[in-house]
Amino acid sequence: MVIIYYCYGGTHSSVLAAAIHTGLLPVDKIPASREIMALPYFDKIPSKLIGNLYYYGKDKENNEVYVLGLGKARKISKNSLQSIIDFEEIDEDVKIVNTFKNLNLTVKIGGYISKRLNLVFPGRNIVIYGLQKTYHKYVQMVTKVKKKIGIA
Amino acid sequence: MKIIFHDKNASILALFAALLYLEKKQKYDFKNIMNKTMLKLDVINNQQGKLIYIGSDQDNNTIYITGRKRYKKIVCRVIRSFHKVMKLRERPVYFNLSPHYNNYMRISILSGKIKLPYFLQYYFIIRGIKREFFKLDNQIKDFKRRVRLYNWL
Numbered sequence: 165m166v167i168i169y170y171c172y173g174g175t176h177s178s179v180l181a182a183a184i185h186t187g188l189l190p191v192d193k194i195p196a197s198r199e200i201m202a203l204p205y206f207d208k209i210p211s212k213l214i215g216n217l218y219y220y221g222k223d224k225e226n227n228e229v230y231v232l233g234l235g236k237a238r239k240i241s242k243n244s245l246q247s248i249i250d251f252e253e254i255d256e257d258v259k260i261v262n263t264f265k266n267l268n269l270t271v272k273i274g275g276y277i278s279k280r281l282n283l284v285f286p287g288r289n290i291v292i293y294g295l296q297k298t299y300h301k302y303v304q305m306v307t308k309v310k311k312k313i314g315i316a
Numbered sequence: 317m318k319i320i321f322h323d324k325n326a327s328i329l330a331l332f333a334a335l336l337y338l339e340k341k342q343k344y345d346f347k348n349i350m351n352k353t354m355l356k357l358d359v360i361n362n363q364q365g366k367l368i369y370i371g372s373d374q375d376n377n378t379i380y381i382t383g384r385k386r387y388k389k390i391v392c393r394v395i396r397s398f399h400k401v402m403k404l405r406e407r408p409v410y411f412n413l414s415p416h417y418n419n420y421m422r423i424s425i426l427s428g429k430i431k432l433p434y435f436l437q438y439y440f441i442i443r444g445i446k447r448e449f450f451k452l453d454n455q456i457k458d459f460k461r462r463v464r465l466y467n468w469l
Contacts, residue, residue, distance in 0.1 A: 166401060166402065213393075214390055214393075215389065215390035215391070215392075215393030215394045215397070216393055216397045217394075217397040217398060217400075217401050219401075228401075230401060232394070234390065234394065235387070235390050236387065236390075237365075237384070237385070237387035237390040237391055237394075239364070239365065240364045240365030240383075240384055240385055240387055240391055241365060241387070241390060241391055241394040242365070243363050243364065243365030243366045244365045244366065244367060244382065244384075244391055244394060244395055245394065245395075245398055246366070247365075247366045247367040248367065248395065248398060248399075248404075251367065251369065251378075252402070252404055254402060257402070258402065
């Protein structure tokens with residue numbers, strides 16, 4: 165099965181969720197800043213490449229986990245993906261998870277500073293602070309996804 | 317292959333181009349196509365991005381139309397990379413119809429937005445398509461040749 169976590173840039177919240185899913189981050193405690201900073205693709209995918217799927221790793225059941233940024237085309241791209249899934253009848257092979265709902269204002273501001281204003285150092289730290297604040301929500305979301313696909 | 321005709325709104329132009337590709341279209345035979353497909357376009361206009369299946373050509377390539385607003389690059393990338401990841405048999409090929417928009421079509425879209433009667437929208441879009449017909453026809457023939465070559469390779 166393929167699990168796709170998507171957010172605006174595909175580089176902050178979706179990466180965090182994918183890292184929790186693949187076991188790179190713990191579920192029982194909030195990770196330190198450097199742990200989040202060291203994640204693959206974290207704050208590294210440029211805005212130009214929004215729309216590409218990036219392989220993140222495999223979970224215990226060998227399901228492939230991907231991250232995706234959809235920018236402002238979130239609804240349109242989601243509709244396209246859904247119609248391809250319907251046409252190809254691969255409903256049971258793909259799980260698309262929206263990580264937007266866990267975003268807080270701090271992460272949005274940090275992402276804007278890092279990606280739009282190109283002030284990477286302050287932006288990245290603000291994003292990490294915001295993600296740590298809502299970390300438990302991401303853990304809950306990933307646990308739900310895992311339950312749905314029958315892992316946890 | 318999955319051939320996707322796309323423009324901002326999945327308009328009659330996209331549908332017309334798809335039917336031209338399928339050679340189901342006689343020159344200027346607009347009334348039939350509109351009557352048959354308005355319902356589909358209504359559906360897609362409420363759900364931008366959704367692919368609408370139009371038919372298959374003689375090489376078994378499937379033909380779709382879609383409206384992707386201003387996000388051509390993102391939507392195309394998403395579809396392409398999703399096909400790669402899922403290892404789907406049919407690869408997507410795109411035909412962008414935005415360069416074929418002329419002022420008649422823009423007026424038609426505008427009249428739809430300000431809710432003028434339908435017949436006015438149709439009148440302008442058909443005038444627009446008639447104006448663009450030969451250019452579009454040539455490009456689609458060329459595109460078809462390339463698709464066949466690609467299939468053959």
